[in-house]
Amino acid sequence: MKNLNNAKLASELPSTSTQQGMCIPAQQPVSLRAGSDFRCEQRRLLSSFSCDSDLVKFNQLKFRKKRIRFTRSHIHEWGLFAMEPIAAEEMVIEYVGQIIRQVIADMREQRYEEEGIGSSYLFRVDQDTIIDATKFGNLARFINHSCNPNCYAKIITVDSQKKIVIYSRQPISVNEEITYDYKFPIEETKIPCLCGADSCRGSLN
Numbered sequence: 001m002k003n004l005n006n007a008k009l010a011s012e013l014p015s016t017s018t019q020q021g022m023c024i025p026a027q028q029p030v031s032l033r034a035g036s037d038f039r040c041e042q043r044r045l046l047s048s049f050s051c052d053s054d055l056v057k058f059n060q061l062k063f064r065k066k067r068i069r070f071t072r073s074h075i076h077e078w079g080l081f082a083m084e085p086i087a088a089e090e091m092v093i094e095y096v097g098q099i100i101r102q103v104i105a106d107m108r109e110q111r112y113e114e115e116g117i118g119s120s121y122l123f124r125v126d127q128d129t130i131i132d133a134t135k136f137g138n139l140a141r142f143i144n145h146s147c148n149p150n151c152y153a154k155i156i157t158v159d160s161q162k163k164i165v166i167y168s169r170q171p172i173s174v175n176e177e178i179t180y181d182y183k184f185p186i187e188e189t190k191i192p193c194l195c196g197a198d199s200c201r202g203s204l205n
């Protein structure tokens, strides 16, 4: 199955409280305990920091969407382009679509092929969850693959729900095409890559 396969699963949100363990030994002297409390809190903050910043950025993205547009791309048909400068490590857009199971994705993939839909808008979240943006989605469905991309896809958990978010990995200029590495699994039947990067691997898969 050739779905947009995201390898960055390391971003699962750890719980900021229960998974940090109990840090206050009951019989500790007060002064030591205060130090322990402090170190414990510091550890908790440090370990939850990147996750919380994902959450903050995700909430910000809801209220202040990046200015982007889809237009013809030199890579493949339609692509997504920045209409404002985007700094590195910014959330650019969420990849929105229908959440489906593997068995449904397999059936749909076959149906889409029969319908002559040549592009794949299926994005794997985990082993049994796929987001299908073929018929319902947002502008993220227009993002093309590049072997030298300016963005990357990451899975974050918001309110116990996994979400695919596209982040910038470097500053992006106005009118620059937004791309990420699809990380398709390797297959025998190759899909030629047209990204044009010097480091192009020659195929998407």
Ligand SMILES: C[S@@+](CC[C@H](N)C(=O)[O-])C[C@H]1O[C@@H](n2cnc3c(N)ncnc32)[C@H](O)[C@@H]1O
Residues within 6 Å of the ligand: 075, 076, 077, 078, 079, 118, 119, 120, 121, 141, 142, 143, 144, 145, 146, 192, 193, 194, 195, 204
């Ligand atoms: C999510 S769509 C991207 C948007 C697509 N360009 C469009 O016009 O709808 C993914 C499909 O775009 C095509 N594609 C994306 N990046 C490509 C690349 N670097 N080289 C060749 N085809 C690409 C492939 O057909 C892929 O299945």
